Structures are given as C-alpha cells and as structure tokens.
Amino acid sequence: MKSALLHVTVPFIICVALANTSLFDDVKVDLTYDHYAEKTVDYLPFFVAMPFNSLINAAYMLMGLFWLLKHESxxxxxxxxxxxFAFMAVFYAPVQWTRLAVLKRAPAVLDQWFTLPIFAWVPVWISFVMGKSTKKYALMLELCSILSYGLAIKFESGFEAALGCHVLFAVYKGVQVQLRLGNHRTFRYLILAVLSCAGFVVLKLLDHWLAQFWVFQRVTGHFWSKVCDVLQFHYSFCFLTTLTEITHKVKD
Incomplete structure (x- = not known):
C-alpha cells in the first residue's frame, strides 16, 4: 500500500504546486455557482453551500476506501x-469538494487535470491483465496523460478534447480485453461502466436544461452525473478485478 500511496502522492503534490502558479491562468474553468443548476443555501457553511453537489464527494471517498481496504486473493x-486506482478516487474527492467550497482557479484546474490520469489507469491495468504492461509503459502512459492537459492551455476546448480521447481509449481497451478474456460477468460490468460513463457526461452537459423540470431542480443533473461517476468508478473496479481473477485461473 505504501508504494501505491507514493505513486499517487508524488504527482498529486507536483500538480498542486503547478496549479498554484500562473501556468494555467488562461485555462477555461468555471469559477461561479452559476455554472451549476443547484441553488446554494445561504445559511449552510461554505463547504456545503451547494449541499448535494458537495456531499456526493463523500461517496467517492467511501467507494475508494472500500476498494482500498478490500481483501482479495x-x-x-x-x-x-x-x-x-483506489487512492486516485480518495484523493480526487477533496479536490472536487474544495473547488465547490472556495471557487478558486487552482482547485478548478486540478478537478479537470486529475480526471485524465484516472482514466489512463484503466488501460494500464488492462495491459497488466493482458500480460503486456511494464513499469515503463505505465509510467509513460500516466506521464503522457498528465502532460495532455497542456491542450487546455493552448485551446479553449483542450481539456474536453483530451478527456474525450482518454474515455475512448479506455473503452476501446475494455472492449478489447473483454473479447479476449471476458465472460458474461465481466460483460455486464463493462456495459454498466460504459452506461455510467455516458450518464456522467450527458447529465453534466444537460444540467441547466434539466433544471426546468421540477424533479431536477433541487437534486440536479450535475449531482446525478456525479452519482454516475461514482458508479463508473465502482463498475470499473468490478470489471478489472474480475478480469484479474480470470487470468489467474487460466494460468492455474
């Protein structure tokens, strides 16, 4: 666990330090509550001023801790x-929460930035399952993923382009390993992970439009997109750990 914690902590600290410089001053990020359909509650503390979208971050931490402490053979x-992967979920939650609490550029940049290496870890894990991964490959892929956020500096929609490539690559590798090693159980997990990913994207984009309907006026589309994101994380864990078990059975 110490090695995994070090793997996540070192780039986390470097990214935090860089995000607090002027390097990302031109990156397009939203720094007002108007970006979200959920209304703030004035009498609540600043860290839960937008209660649903703030408190959902606890689900990321609980899910991450569940998989971190889960004992497997x-x-x-x-x-x-x-x-x-579990530490990534645990570390990501307070970044999102801080973004909503303080509405500052640095946590907003980090909220976007950390999404990329999280998605990149899925192909790394899949390559490991397929017996093709090395430490050098994992380091290269994660480094390329972190550096790809540079697109957000150069282009207004650079982050969206980088994220789209990460999502497509993760799905492609998931389908590839499913066809090679998967079974009905992993197929179900893959479908649920992809559907959760789609829900995450669509509900987030339609946040304000959905708010015209009373059912989405307090518990908004953005909140449900985060629920889908947590489920996407969870089903990715289910898919990848089950595939890992399958490969060991094949070897035995």
Missing part, C-alpha cells in the same frame, strides 16, 4: 493496481 502486482 491476489498477487503483489494485482494489489498494487487496485490500490493505485
């Missing part, structure tokens, strides 16, 4: 893959 390498 696994090798040291299997455990490392799982723990890195």
């Amino acid at each position: 696994e090798t040291k390498e299997d455990r490392y893959m799982r723990e890195v």
Whole structure:
C-alpha cells in the first residue's frame, strides 16, 4: 500500500504546486455557482453551500476506501493496481469538494487535470491483465496523460478534447480485453461502466436544461452525473478485478 500511496502522492503534490502558479491562468474553468443548476443555501457553511453537489464527494471517498481496504486473493502486482486506482478516487474527492467550497482557479484546474490520469489507469491495468504492461509503459502512459492537459492551455476546448480521447481509449481497451478474456460477468460490468460513463457526461452537459423540470431542480443533473461517476468508478473496479481473477485461473 505504501508504494501505491507514493505513486499517487508524488504527482498529486507536483500538480498542486503547478496549479498554484500562473501556468494555467488562461485555462477555461468555471469559477461561479452559476455554472451549476443547484441553488446554494445561504445559511449552510461554505463547504456545503451547494449541499448535494458537495456531499456526493463523500461517496467517492467511501467507494475508494472500500476498494482500498478490500481483501482479495491476489498477487503483489494485482494489489498494487487496485490500490493505485483506489487512492486516485480518495484523493480526487477533496479536490472536487474544495473547488465547490472556495471557487478558486487552482482547485478548478486540478478537478479537470486529475480526471485524465484516472482514466489512463484503466488501460494500464488492462495491459497488466493482458500480460503486456511494464513499469515503463505505465509510467509513460500516466506521464503522457498528465502532460495532455497542456491542450487546455493552448485551446479553449483542450481539456474536453483530451478527456474525450482518454474515455475512448479506455473503452476501446475494455472492449478489447473483454473479447479476449471476458465472460458474461465481466460483460455486464463493462456495459454498466460504459452506461455510467455516458450518464456522467450527458447529465453534466444537460444540467441547466434539466433544471426546468421540477424533479431536477433541487437534486440536479450535475449531482446525478456525479452519482454516475461514482458508479463508473465502482463498475470499473468490478470489471478489472474480475478480469484479474480470470487470468489467474487460466494460468492455474
């Protein structure tokens, strides 16, 4: 667990330090509550001023801790893959929460930036399952993922372009490993993960439009998009850990 924690902590600290410089001053990020359909509640503390969209971040932490502390019959390498992904979820939650609480540029940049290496870890884990991953490959892919946020500096929609490429690559690798090693159980997890990803994107984009309907006026589309994101994380864990178990059975 110490190695996995170090793997996540070092780039986390570097990114936090860079985000607090002038490097990302031109990156397009939303820094007002008007970006969200949920209304703020004035009498609540600043860290839960937008209660539903704030408190959903606790679900990321609980889900991450569940998978971090889950005891599996696994090798040291299997455990490392799982723990890195779990720490990513745990670390991501307070970044999102801080963004809503303080509405500052640095946490807004980090909220976008950390999304990319999280998605990139899925192909890394899949390559490991398929017996093709090395530490050099994992380092290269994660580094390229982190550097790809540079597109947001150069282009107004650079982050969206980088994120779209990450999502498509993760789905492609998921389908590839499913066709090669998967079964009915992993197929179900893959479909649920992809549907959750679609829900995350669509509900977030339609946040304000959905708010015209009373059912989405307090518990808004953005909140439900975060629920889908947590489910996307969870079903990705289910898919990847089950595939890992399958490969061990094949070897045995």
